Amino acid sequence: MDIQTIGVVGAGQMGNGIAHVMALAGYEVLLTDVSQDALDAAMEIMHRNLDRQVSREKISQGDMDDALGRIGTTLKLTDLGRTDLVIEAATERETVKQAIFEDLLPHLKPDTILTSNTSSISITRLASRTDRPEKFMGFHFMNPVPVMQLVELIRGIATDTETYDACLKVVDNLGKTAASAEDFPGFIVNRILMPMINEAVYTLYEGVGNVRSIDQSMKLGANHPMGPLELADFIGLDTCLAIMNVLHDGLADTKYRPCPLLTKYVEAGWLGRKTGRGFYDYRGDTPVPTR
């Protein structure tokens, strides 16, 4: 199947990144969210990120203008029914994702491919609630989307080869690299990364180190580009907790128990960068550790 138009559901940090790279690669993009504010903010962020790519001579001003011209926004989810490929990138909650696919179904073209950018939730289970489990799969970008090279492609139990190949072609057209993962909780990246982040929170919780010493240790001692707590704030602590809960429930092993301190930060609404406060406080000029 030849994909030309792409619908993106959710205009948060992942949704705007996905719209950005798709438009730059020549796809027509229709982006939707539940609020106009989120759509306006996403357009502003894409503008800023594209501008930076122009000033660093990665793309031309013409590339940027063309890309922005290919991105449309709508508050009506059902408008995405006419696209060839839908990538759902809404909040990491199964009920939210299920409701989105249920609302979309009656409006879809028969051959539209449905995908989710979920970090951890079962592709097979999401697919089983739709009318096209064979045309459903996981399309998992990494954050920040314009920078990270990898896309995990996850087949559900029923995903057919044509659907997988069509998504693989899109990844190729983006100039990114696909890694194929089986449909188990957290797939590959988050099965490995998220327990490391959760362990860093335990290290903080047990007083082994403070925020600064833990991040410094992993940056300078293991050459990670960001410390684990800085990375957790970057991903979003609500997303980190949701992923740990999926690993814990889905694999039924206590080694995936979310750290109570992570739960406490989420309960406080301290979700990291996106809310201005997490393991660091971002409201001033430079991030200040909160512990």
Ligand SMILES: CC(=O)CC(=O)SCCNC(=O)CCNC(=O)[C@H](O)C(C)(C)COP(=O)(O)OP(=O)(O)OC[C@H]1O[C@@H](n2cnc3c(N)ncnc32)[C@H](O)[C@@H]1OP(=O)(O)O
């Ligand atoms: C949770 C999941 O389901 C899966 C996941 O995504 S897990 C998270 C995976 N992501 C990571 O692990 C990210 C780890 N961090 C990094 O790799 C780096 O810190 C980083 C790439 C984010 C920033 O790198 P840096 O060297 O500190 O900063 P900087 O030099 O300013 O930026 C490097 C490039 O990224 C770009 N960039 C940085 N942040 C960006 C953002 N949020 N959006 C778009 N572009 C961004 C910069 O413009 C710069 O581009 P050029 O190379 O074209 O000049």
Ligand SMILES: NC(=O)C1=CN([C@@H]2O[C@H](COP(=O)(O)OP(=O)(O)OC[C@H]3O[C@@H](n4cnc5c(N)ncnc54)[C@H](OP(=O)(O)O)[C@@H]3O)[C@@H](O)[C@H]2O)C=CC1
């Ligand atoms: N953050 C990361 O590093 C990564 C995240 N992911 C996955 O991508 C998805 C999105 O994450 P991320 O972008 O970080 O999250 P964000 O919180 O930044 O964005 C989610 C967006 O979805 C919106 N939304 C919620 N419900 C609906 C709905 N019913 N219809 C349309 N939009 C909706 C939210 O609106 P509102 O705020 O109003 O609720 C918000 O704007 C998640 O599944 C996450 O696991 C994948 C890779 C990396």
